[in-house]
Amino acid sequence: MKQRLRRHIVLIGMMGAGKTAVGTELARRLHVSFTDSDAAIESAAAMSISEIFARDGETFFRDREAEVIARLLERPPGVISTGGGAWMQERNREAIRDHALSVWLNCDLETLWHRVRMRSTRPLLQTADPKGTLQRLLEERNPVYATADLDFPARPGSVEKTTARLIEVLREKEELWLNRSK
Structure with missing residues (x-):
C-alpha cells in the first residue's frame, strides 16, 4: 500500500x-x-560549508541556511535533512512546524563521535578538543531538539533497519499522510 505525504518530513x-543517510533511504522508500x-x-x-564559515562566519551561514530551508519547504512534500544547528534557530523551527513533521534523530555521544571523528568537514569541531566540543554541543542542543514533533532514537545499526523502524513510527502519524492508495 502506497501513501502520499501531506507534509514534509524534516530530519x-x-x-x-544519520540525517542524510536515513533521509535518502526514507525518501527512496516513500517515493x-x-x-x-x-x-x-x-x-x-x-x-563548502567550511569555506562559508571561514570566509563569511556563522551568522552569514545561518542566514543563508534559513533562506534555503524556507525555499525547500515551499516545494511539494518530501524529505529534508538539515544541518545540526538549523533547529537551534527559532525562525527555522517556526517554518518547519508550519510545513512539516520534524523528526529528531536522537543519537548518543559515543555513536556521534564514532561517526564524525575522522571527518575534517565539520567546522564546529575544528577545536583543540573536538570530542569535548561535540559533547558540549550535544548538551546545549538536546533540550531544543527535544521540541521536535518526534523523538526517534537513532541507535547504531544499518541505514536500512533504522529507516524501516522510522517508517513504522511515521505510519502512525495520520496528519502526515494525504491518502492511502494501492
Whole structure:
C-alpha cells in the first residue's frame, strides 16, 4: 500500500546522527524527493560549508541556511535533512512546524563521535578538543531538539533497519499522510 505525504518530513539532530543517510533511504522508500539543506547551501554558494564559515562566519551561514530551508519547504512534500544547528534557530523551527513533521534523530555521544571523528568537514569541531566540543554541543542542543514533533532514537545499526523502524513510527502519524492508495 502506497501513501502520499501531506507534509514534509524534516530530519533534525546532531552532525553524525544519520540525517542524510536515513533521509535518502526514507525518501527512496516513500517515493518522494530528498534534499539535504547543507548540500543545497553549498550548491547555491559554490563552496563548502567550511569555506562559508571561514570566509563569511556563522551568522552569514545561518542566514543563508534559513533562506534555503524556507525555499525547500515551499516545494511539494518530501524529505529534508538539515544541518545540526538549523533547529537551534527559532525562525527555522517556526517554518518547519508550519510545513512539516520534524523528526529528531536522537543519537548518543559515543555513536556521534564514532561517526564524525575522522571527518575534517565539520567546522564546529575544528577545536583543540573536538570530542569535548561535540559533547558540549550535544548538551546545549538536546533540550531544543527535544521540541521536535518526534523523538526517534537513532541507535547504531544499518541505514536500512533504522529507516524501516522510522517508517513504522511515521505510519502512525495520520496528519502526515494525504491518502492511502494501492
